[in-house]
Amino acid sequence: MSDVVSPFDLSGKAALVTGGGRGLGRAMAVGFAQAGADVIVVARREDDLAETVRLVNAAGREAHAVAGDVTDPAVAPHAVEACVREFGRIDILVNNAGLLTVGPIEETPAEDWLKVLDVNLMGTYRFCAAVAKAFKQQGSGKVVNIASVLGTFGVGDATAYCTAKAGVMGFTRSLAVEWAPHGxxxxxxxxxxxxxxxxxxxxxxxxxxxxxxxxxxxGRHGRPEDLVGTAVYLASAASDHVIGQVVHVDGGATIA
Ligand SMILES: NC(=O)c1ccc[n+]([C@@H]2O[C@H](COP(=O)([O-])OP(=O)(O)OC[C@H]3O[C@@H](n4cnc5c(N)ncnc54)[C@H](OP(=O)(O)O)[C@@H]3O)[C@@H](O)[C@H]2O)c1
Structure with a gap:
């Protein structure tokens, strides 16, 4: 048997995935487990979280659920603490919890508009701020923020979501510069x-x-498993020299 370790291997790593209850977050949580990582999943619905925990366990890794809302400032520090308590470390943070609302701007109350920013953008900020101390102390860590092609091009009736996802891209580039010297x-x-x-x-x-x-x-839409390879790549040593990039996983939608 080869003793060469794959650069995509996540054995011994601990990952935290927000919005890990279903959809893309669940697929990434299970994909990380298949690559060797233990996982903390955060979302509001406990039944969804329990199913993701079951799937991670079925992939042979440990998982724990933290039920909470990413707009609650107490949830991010609590989830990071849970990861360090359960696994003794935190190596990977995926900011995936998201909210999409649609409607003409004049029919969108300011509080609804801000809610989209709060979940998608402020949620990302809160979890990155919460993980900063642990990542800097260990001199390593991987953040994968889930933006959208709607942060790159515009569609009507989605000003809040397009703004939030473009914000996630700018946030990613700024924090990448800030944290690259820390590994x-x-x-x-x-x-x-x-x-x-x-x-x-x-x-x-x-x-x-x-x-x-x-x-x-x-010629087809994505299936959640189509996102997993890119997420594992950006969470693993394979991407160590990739800093502040936005990888479009869209079947070519943004290049056509
Ligand atoms: N599906 C697409 O076509 C698509 C395209 C581009 C980008 N994205 C982005 O990909 C990410 C995942 O989307 P998805 O399609 O998998 O959506 P989804 O199926 O609706 O799942 C969203 C997950 O986020 C959690 N969540 C939502 N609001 C939350 C909050 N305030 N606090 C904590 N957890 C919250 C949900 O759980 P609870 O409701 O239980 O909290 C759920 O687990 C999002 O950021 C989305 O914007 C999706």
């Missing part, structure tokens, strides 16, 4: 259309779906 890698993934609860309405809308499909060179 910490910060990058982002911008998914295109993926089949999850969040996108169910779009996929069910024949006209919208046909229009989106026409702009995807690969």
């Amino acid at each position: 910490i890698g910060v990058n982002a993934i911008a998914p295109g259309l993926f089949d999850t609860d969040m996108s169910a309405g779009v996929i069910a809308n024949q006209d919208a779906y046909t229009m989106i499909m026409a702009g995807i060179p690969r």
